[in-house]
Amino acid sequence: MTRPAKDFFAPLAVGAPTPLREIPARPSRAIHFFDPGNEKMAAKVPDMVGTVDVLLGNLEDAVKAENKERSRQGLVDIARATDFGPTQLWTRVNSLDSPWGLDDLVTLVTEIGDKLDVIMVPKVQGAEDIHYVDRLLAQLEAKAGLDRPILVHAILETARGVANVEEICGASPRMQGLSLGPADLAADRRMKTTRVGGGHPGYLVRQDPTRDDLGVPQYDAERTTYQQDLWHYTIARMVDACAMHGIYPYYGPFGDIKDVQACEDQFRNAFLLGCVGAWSLHPVQIAVANKVFSPSVEDVAHARRVIAAMGDGTGAVMIDGKMEDDASVKQCQVMVALADELAAIDPELKKQYDAIELEA
Ligand SMILES: CC(C)(COP(=O)(O)OP(=O)(O)OC[C@H]1O[C@@H](n2cnc3c(N)ncnc32)[C@H](O)[C@@H]1OP(=O)(O)O)[C@@H](O)C(=O)NCCC(=O)NCCSC(=O)C[C@](C)(O)C(=O)O
Numbered sequence: 001m002t003r004p005a006k007d008f009f010a011p012l013a014v015g016a017p018t019p020l021r022e023i024p025a026r027p028s029r030a031i032h033f034f035d036p037g038n039e040k041m042a043a044k045v046p047d048m049v050g051t052v053d054v055l056l057g058n059l060e061d062a063v064k065a066e067n068k069e070r071s072r073q074g075l076v077d078i079a080r081a082t083d084f085g086p087t088q089l090w091t092r093v094n095s096l097d098s099p100w101g102l103d104d105l106v107t108l109v110t111e112i113g114d115k116l117d118v119i120m121v122p123k124v125q126g127a128e129d130i131h132y133v134d135r136l137l138a139q140l141e142a143k144a145g146l147d148r149p150i151l152v153h154a155i156l157e158t159a160r161g162v163a164n165v166e167e168i169c170g171a172s173p174r175m176q177g178l179s180l181g182p183a184d185l186a187a188d189r190r191m192k193t194t195r196v197g198g199g200h201p202g203y204l205v206r207q208d209p210t211r212d213d214l215g216v217p218q219y220d221a222e223r224t225t226y227q228q229d230l231w232h233y234t235i236a237r238m239v240d241a242c243a244m245h246g247i248y249p250y251y252g253p254f255g256d257i258k259d260v261q262a263c264e265d266q267f268r269n270a271f272l273l274g275c276v277g278a279w280s281l282h283p284v285q286i287a288v289a290n291k292v293f294s295p296s297v298e299d300v301a302h303a304r305r306v307i308a309a310m311g312d313g314t315g316a317v318m319i320d321g322k323m324e325d326d327a328s329v330k331q332c333q334v335m336v337a338l339a340d341e342l343a344a345i346d347p348e349l350k351k352q353y354d355a356i357e358l359e360a
């Protein structure tokens with residue numbers, strides 16, 4: 001059972017900071033993963049500050065078992081030595097059933113809790129996992145004397161997690177968002193794929209056969225096929241669950257690092273459906289995510305025109321041959337609000353969006 005409404009925003013430990021009533025909409029177009037125990041990657045982190053919205057020290061999958069403690073300590077060292085300025089610092093801890101999950105949480109919150117914005121919890125199955133983390137974080141925050149709550153981000157990567165997605169989002173006021181974990185989710189669902197995110201050429205629909213003059217179907221004639229998006233259903237469920245709870249959905253990883261074009265397409269599908277960002281596994285993917293998850297200058301220009309033409313936001317007007325009304329102006333407001341948030345932290349984008357005003 002969830003807590004009664006009157007207790008939902010009460011701290012879960014004496015001395016813990018009061019939970020937030022609203023999750024701030026901080027730009028997080030790219031969540032860039034690095035292994036803090038990998039010297040080459042770690043060395044690049046200080047120079048990446050300011051070039052990416054989120055830097056995430058990954059301790060879970062992709063870190064070898066024998067390096068788990070080294071990566072955890074590496075993150076402590078990097079967090080202490082680095083001024084992150086406008087860039088958020090997140091971590092992905094090991095799963096709650098692993099030998100490392102508890103020590104990850106205890107060490108990171110007590111040692112660098114003041115630097116950490118969000119803790120990503122993998123393989124979340126239901127509200128009970130969030131409740132466990134919620135109470136533990138409150139105890140650790142109180143112990144560390146932190147004055148602001150650390151937020152929690154869940155990865156949706158089991159069938160049970162997807163089935164429980166709404167209750168996961170609403171399990172704690174710490175819930176910041178959700179990411180799709182397509183590789184673990186595919187394995188857990190017993191999907192017959194072997195990839196980390198992205199599409200599959202076998203998941204397609206085929207055009208109907210043409211017919212000859214007698215109406216006989218020509219099954220052997222060439223027919224166009226259209227590849228479909230394997231992740232549409234899951235992303236759409238995530239987006240609805242997050243929107244309902246006022247938190248943020250993210251695509252997740254795209255494992256084919258060299259195929260930046262397909263990565264861009266997959267990210268854009270997620271953006272159009274309502275996601276605010278995606279993961280970057282390699283520096284080359286940061287630019288892809290920043291581009292996709294920033295509204296285009298054309299869309300912002302159009303949105304501003306509609307807002308201006310709609311006055312108090314009610315009624316209907318024609319712009320470029322199309323009807324605009326109360327509902328379309330709301331979409332335009334979403335676009336413009338995002339553009340304003342991004343312009344506040346990205347001077348290059350600000351220049352582009354400001355130029356629209358000059359032309360108008
Ligand atoms: C893909 C890999 C192996 C290619 O690594 P590479 O060394 O072969 O690449 P490279 O192009 O040769 O690298 C060039 C330079 O960039 C550096 N570099 C390379 N990557 C990074 C990075 N991320 N951050 C900072 N620096 C990086 C690298 O060290 C190298 O430095 P150098 O020029 O000094 O030699 C490597 O990029 C990597 O390990 N990336 C992170 C992988 C990761 O975090 N995976 C886990 C997330 S996905 C996941 O868990 C699934 C999920 C959600 O759970 C589920 O669907 O279930």
Ligand SMILES: [Mg+2]
Pocket residue numbers: 061122157181183184
């Ligand atoms: Mg995973």
